[in-house]
Amino acid sequence: MIALIQPLSLEITVLVLGMLLLMFEAFIEHIDKQTLAVAAIAALAVVFLATFFLAPNPSMDQATGFWSFYTADPLAIFFKRFALLTTILVLIMMIDYAPTVRHSFPGSAKQVGLGEFFALPIFTCAGLMYMASAIDFIMIFVSLELVTISFYVLVSFTRKNPATLEAGVKYLVLSALSTAFLVYGITWIFGVTGQTNLQRIASALAHTDLDRTAALFGLVLVLVALGFKIAAVPFQIWVPDVYQGAPTPVTAYLSVGSKAAGFVVLLRVLRPFLIFPKVERLIVAVAVLTLIYGNLAALPQNNLKRLLAYSSIAHAGYLLIGVACIDGRAVTFYLVAYLLMTLLSFSVLVVISQQAGDEIADFDGLAKRSPFLAFAMLIAMASLAGVPLTAGFFGKFLIFWAAIAHQQTTLIIVGTITVACGFYYYMKVVRAMYWQPAAKTGSIPVSGLSKLAMSALIVAIIWLGIYPKAIFKALEPQRGPVMVTAVESLQR
């Protein structure tokens, strides 16, 4: 008899875990901080397993708690798992990154600061999980803030490095700016419809005697914040600098976790407003600009971290194509693929940056020094570029599938050009690893846990490239409007 767990208890568990970690770290003197991290990973893994034993949910978007703020529909559960997995992998990266963190803290006590470093992502994780379930603007705002504030600290964690501090300040200011617009937009929408719950807003908007312009205005402002989160043009300006300055595992977390949660919220928020044709045009325009900016600006980059920053903008563009075609399945699959390949590339980057730095030139001759790392990076780059038989290809396949089905010709043409661009800058790394002679020699040590994680990611990328069914099955039970539209579109 398997005890069925309430979905709400998941986040609560995670929050409690975070607080426990902080307390352990504060009150127990001689504990190896790495144990803390490992314990956190283990605990999160347990929570992950627990998501498979949840109490069944009647239907999509039906609120299950918190004054109808919270839902536990399949989409939410899926992205909770997504957030948990991301956090686990990021924590593994953080363990590798620990020496750098140590260097940036004054003080004689060893491993100072590491406890917080390991504990903060757990709070962020809780915030991401809340974002996945939020169906009310208030909840969206609160969870968004939880995530953002934890990121404020994380981004500027290694504060001895001026670049990090600069990144932190930029992130703080611009994010605060976007949040301000978010709240303002929520106010406008509330003013027009009198509701903050998305479902009720949808039914309110169905009345035609409403002030559409005002609602649209409110939506645009809300989209400012969401655009900030997902790094869409014109709100992507913070991305290169912040990504480059932040500690690498935090960059990875920002790139994957924050973006995915942003997209989930975007999908949910857009649904009531899709009755306005202007909204679709807006999304298409933003997608085109994002694609162009992200891919073209990445071409001349020589710093891998910055390149990955631009690449994350580019991928936001592809995801926006999926959003414009209202294909939730494509977006979700692409996000999963994105998780795998981005985190894989970042994990390799973390190891290399400890040794050398994060320029592309630091990867020269990697194939000779560590064939395993080079291969891992090769798979990651191939998947990011969209080479078939990798998950990244399947993601792009689904996105362009939806685009063709919706006859979005502009998006298709721009997408084709950008795919070609992508090949260039991703293959630049491959070229460095395999063709260029190595500057230094000697093998590079990789911890067992990292190796395990990287191998798992490689296998997952190739597995999903050949057999994507696993993900589709996970999305199957949904019959909510978002998913129905996707399936319907395929059968047109």
Add this chain to the structure above:
Amino acid sequence: MLLLVTGIGALIHIYSLGYMRDDEGKSRYFAALSLFMFAMLGIVLANNFVMLFIFWELVGFTSYVMIGHWFERAAAADAAKKAFLTNRVGDFGFMLGILMIWMPTGSIIFGDIVPQISKVTVNPGYLAITALLIFCGAAAKSAQFPLHVWLPDAMEGPTPVSALIHAATMVAAGVYMLVRVAFVIQASQDALLVIAWIGTITAAMSALIATQQDDIKRILAYSTLSQLGYMVMAVGLASNEAAMFHLFTHAFFKALLFLGAGCIIVMLHHEQNIWKMGGLARNLPITFLASAVGALALIGCPPFSGFFSKDAILALAYARNTPIFLLALFTALLTAFYVARLFIVVFLGKPRTPVAKSSDEAPFVMTTPLIILAILSAVSGFGFFAQQFLVIPHEKEVVIWVPALALSAVILGIGSAAVLYRNQTSEPFDIELLRQRFYIDEFYGWFIDSTQGLLARLTGFCDRWVIDAGAVRGVSGGTWGFGALLRLIQVGNLQAYSFLFGLGIVLLIYFTIFR
């Protein structure tokens, strides 16, 4: 035809044993020779166009291999290439002609086309073009003007090869083919006229050139061209029998002359310039006698075979086309002239070099084929002999004029040569135009360079710089440049970022709300 090919082929094989004894590429030579026999016999035995074409090309290939046998010599390598390429041009026309005849009649088998030929004759223009295209192939193989340029250069190959290929068999293949597909060619009067004229022009032109050449093999090569012209002329005058008769006799005496030349060349240690020979009648008696027979046959002196076959063609021309007849007669005169010149300079008089003085007769293995061929050249003109193999042409009336005129031309030619070249030590005349072969090779070189060469350079340039550097690299460079521009937006200044942020919001609102 079959007997001709195998017979002469056998003789050449035996001869080659002696000629190529000291050559290091012997195995390559004999392999190619056998391959050539295979291809040639294929042409003879083919009963449809495609098979014919297949063996046609194979003959071209094997002749490439054999002309270029001594490929380390630049001249030989170039000659082989020239031969193959010229033949390829002919093959182009030939294949086109095959396609054109295939479509209306629905078949490529000779036997099946003949009853269907009315489907083609319906359109005389179409028929004429088809016939001329097919002739194109023959023109290349039989070295007719303007595709004759490869034959003289092909003399770079070993002499037995010249004898077999460029005297007896391969070049005859063109004529043979024309006779084979006569059902197409003879159906079109226009085509016949063109063919006859081309043959005549070739005959006259090459005879003129031959009078001024100094290399023994070149003279014989141009003589071959000339005689081939006669054969093609006969085809054009719609008498297959006359053409085949001349082909038959020509094979014998030309092979004989070439082999004789080969004996001389080998015994004089690979000397080919006639002005370095002389007085060889004493030193190489068998060669001398055999070559005399061959020469007389070539000139058309009775009772040798050449007289009968050439006479048949002349009679034909007299009956059917007067201008051609006159030119043919003139060519006969020239033939006599240059052959006599050759003979006098090489065999008579005094030896001009020590090498010539001390030469000996060729070995038995080489002289035996000479003797056999001499006998054949002598008798093959007579009816009782030739009837075994061919249909002898006979005109309705035996016009006495033709043989008389022919004989007078012969005597005139021999006489003038004797007068001019007796006891000369070097060439007294120098007619540059003829010596340089009417500058046709130079013209072709220029022509090919200015058309093909120019096109090649132009397209090469276009591909490298317009398509590749311009379009392809332009696109990629442009994209890259645009990207470099975009990255400049990241100025690093927080206030600027906030400003851009706000600007973005304003634009978004503007485009959503107000447009």
Add this chain to the structure above:
Amino acid sequence: MLLLIIFTPIVAALLIMAGAPARRTALLASIFNLCLSLLVLAAFDASSRGFRFVSSFPIFPDWQLNFTVGLDGLSLIMLLLATIVTLASVWFTDKIDNYERAFYACLLFISGGAIGAFASLDLFFFYAFHELALIPTFLLIGIWGSGNRSAAAWKITIYLAIGSFILLLGLILLYQSIPAGARTFDMRALKTAASQIPPDAQRNIYLLLLLGFGVLVALFPFHTWAPEAYASAPAPAAMLHAGVLKKFGLYGLLRLAIPLVPAGAQYWTGLLVVLLLGNITYIGFVTIAQKRLDWMLGYSSVMHMGYIFLGFASANLLGTTGAAVLMFAHGLSIALLFAIAGELRKRTGTLVLEDLGGLGKVMPFAGLAFGLGAFAAIGLPGFANFAAEIMVFFGAFQRGWEMDRFHCFQIATVLGLWGIVISAVYMLRAYRSAFMGPIPDRWKDVVDLRGSLRVPVTLLVAAMLWFGFFPQSFVRLVSPAFRTYFSASQPR
């Protein structure tokens, strides 16, 4: 059985990467594969229609996406070509100084990709297998190439990536144009399914497919990637790519584009004829202008693609059969030519035609082999190329013939025939410059091909001669498949 043939190279590549002795494993795998394909050839029953040796595994039943493989006459000869050339190219690989294992692994991946693509009966895996070869090509040219290898590697990879992407869009459009109930990825069922596509949609689909496949085959004017790539690639890579991989595009046109969207094919015939004449005449002249042997061979392979396209465009049984046989024949001859050219480069260090000369004296075997290859390429009877070319010419001339005037196809045939003169010009010129003539002093000590290298050469020549003397064996295999395409009205 078929699965074994497909996966042997891939498994061998993985084994080599894991540490098996590189050359031995690769050789064994290729020989084994060749024997298997010969067995399949012997066991193949040409009389019955349909596909043989079929095996199928479901991947995504909703979309009718299964991993299905099978053979008919056409794919059988392509398979044979692939296995023969793989063996030759693996055998010709010289001693590699760096990353020896990676070299053989890359070769085998390309081979496996090609074989998988030819054997695939499912649209998705057909595409995916071909893409498997993309990154190995990039690495092969970039790491072990010569000359301007970096630029060549970039060019080919990005160009082919764009081409493949356009192809993907075409395939997706094809799938989506089929009415919902009949949709399938299975190529066997697609013929009936595709008959329901309206003609105007067929035009767009065909155009995309033509462009996509055309780029992959170096159709004029999308050909500029080919000569540079082949000139810079190491000889085994050039052999595999020019000989086998390029044929994928042609195979795709034959298998998919022409039968499935015939109205589209009909509509765009004019365009195709113009472009293919560009291949034959324009590229023919460019080839004459080349001063280096490797560039000349690269351009010549582009030129010969024009003949194959001519066969396709003629849209009758004769022309198409000729084109299919020419695919096989050309693959063999170009592989041989590149192999010898590679050996020349290795032994003399240069491929500039003016610098070479007289090599026939010191390298008689190589001279003979190159001569045979050259004459095969220009269509000398006795080799398979002639049989194929003559069928193409007859088929092309046949189309739309009228006695009164020459139409489009007759003019195309004339120009195509002139191509045999052009090809003779450049091949013989090259042969003359390289192998004939007086030998300069510096080449007096060049060594000829040794015993073990003579084996693959003999293999290639034997195959060319065998199928040149018995082309009926091919025609018998291939015709039944094509008869179904042209079951409609036929002039003769």
